[in-house]
Amino acid sequence: MAVLTVKDLCKTFGAGTARSNRVLDHISFDVRGQTFVSIVGPSGCGKSTLLNIISGVEDHTSGHISVTGDSGSPARLGYVFQDPRLLPWRSVRKNMLYVQDSADEAAGTRVDRYLDMVGLSKHGDFFPGQLSGGMQQRVGIARAFAVEPDLLIMDEPFSHLDAITARGLRAQLQEIWSHSKKTVVFVTHDVVEAVELSDRIIVLQPGGKIFEDIEIDLPRPRRQSDPAVATLQAEVLARLENMKALTPTVASAV
Amino acid sequence: MSNPVIEAPPTAAAVTWQEGEVLARRASARHKRKRLALLVAGWAAMLGIWQVAAYYLPFGTLPNPLEVGAEMWDIVAGGALVSDLFASIAKTAVGFAVAGAIGAPVGYLMGRYNYWKAFFHDGVTVAGTIPALTYAVLSLIIFGLSDLGPVLAVALVSTPYVALNVAEGIRGVDQSLVKMSQAFGRSPRQIRREVFVPTIVPYVFAAIRMSFAVAWKVEALTEVFGGTNGVGFQIRNEYQLFNITGVIAWMGLFIVFMLLVERLVLRKLEQRVLAWRPDERAVQ
Ligand SMILES: Nc1ncnc2c1ncn2[C@@H]1O[C@H](COP(=O)(O)OP(=O)(O)O)[C@@H](O)[C@H]1O
Ligand SMILES: [Mg+2]
Secondary structure: OOOEEEEEEEEEEEOOOOOOOEEEEEEEEEOOOOOOEEEEEOOOHHHHHHHHHHOOOOOOOOOEEEEEHHHOOOOEEEEEEEOOOOOOOOHHHHHHOOOOOOOHHHHHHHHHHHHHOOOOOOOOOOOOOOOOOHHHHHHHHHHHHHHOOOOEEOOOOOOOOHHHHHHHHHHHHHHHHHHHHOOOEOOOOHHHHHHHHEEEEEEEOOOOOOEEEEEEEOOOOOOOOHHHHHHHHHHHHHHHHHHHHHHHHHHOOO | OOOOOOOOOOHHHHHHHHHHHHHHHHHHHHHHHHHHHHHHHHHHHHHHHHHHHHHOOOOOOOOOOHHHHHHHHHHHOHHHHHHHHHHHHHHHHHHHHHHHHHHHHHHHHHHOOHHHHHHHHHHHHHHOOOOOHHHHHHHHHHHOOOHHHHHHHHHHHHHHHHHHHHHHHHHHHOOHHHHHHHHHHOHHHHHHHHHHHHHHHHHHHHHHHHHHHHHHHHHHHHHHOOOOHOOOOOOOHHHHHOHHHHHHHHHHHHHHHHHHHHHHHHHHHHHHOOOOHHHHHHOO
């Protein structure tokens, strides 16, 4: 069943003014449950705008969008941001409990389980300021998983980290995802990262149309060193070269 | 973990952090001893100058530290200290409470809404720059010989500090934390309690510390002229009896007490509440 349905979605900032800027142009796609979907595209092509519309922070100009939760209840969303966004005055554990809807025993167990999964079970009582940037981002990831969301939204969560830390976190994210099978929409401008993590990659082009919709059918866990992964990464990159050639005309047409 | 995790395992990072902590603690212990030595030297120099001045000035102008010390002991032993000191503390505390009750909401409005900022800004700024003495005189004119004079003076002096600091604190709220809270569906009440209040607390402490330094002086000053009890009232009594030793003794007791409150109560409380801040941890 589709957890996320996007149909003919358009978004124009400043519609009807001289600065009118069409960011999303008739976007349609469905995301089935328990899949990991990446949205890839050059910066400024509307990826964050799309996420903001999905989460309801931003409204759209036309089209239709819906997120369906389990058993008809309102869908629960989880977020991982570019920066960790932890409360500096609360311990790691209290930060995770803060976004739980009830502070019962089950919530505590969930928090501990995901904290363990990101390898921070010993750091529950630490303040965020006592952790490295990579560890803080792991708390951010654990926090989002621990709300057991129907849809987990991640907006370039590794782009502020150094390459080595980011690589470790990607491996960890793969592992957690394999255990929990949450439905994920993951935004990145890094095609290589998208191939490593996703079941499917939706490529946005400048001007806000879908350029390609690519299934990634590779066994997990995927490793950077695996030739099959590397080959597919090269192939996808080559296909996107076409978009690069197309970029100037698209940009000037907007 | 089965994955090839290249990042250092979390425990390694924690050890590094703990090592840093140990080094910092050692450094701060050395620092503490040095500071204590300087503190003692400062007091000794001050008392020494006082002693020399008392010796050379004409007899009866300035009593020496020992005489004042003996007088202070008499006041403490005689029990007068407790009731008068308590009266002064009570008046300062009530004045502070009034300042908080008025200053905090005003500061909240100023920090939160630009309209209210425009409305209050000049008034609060002017109120903050008026000399404390003016407030003391104003309070005396309004209440004359009464306990309410010192209370009003403290309230008038402290309110602008509280308002400006709370406003500053609200403007310091990290909007990305507010957005995160909203994204996870937290209620406005939760956001106020978990994001706004903790951001503002350090600013409120700063306000209390800053205004406390002025408030207790104004309180005593107002009592000197219009008090019916309290430390300032006692200073006037001794003055009218030409007992300079008594005047200085009361002054000394008041100073000692206020230093204790500042150093022990306020600072300790601040350290406890702000324990999450890295610099606060280094101090402990
Ligand atoms: N609130 C806004 N008002 C006007 N324009 C905006 C707003 N937010 C984003 N945009 C514009 O929309 C385009 C896409 O932005 P964004 O979705 O952040 O891109 P991405 O996340 O893909 O880098 C950019 O050209 C940006 O200038
Ligand atoms: Mg973005």
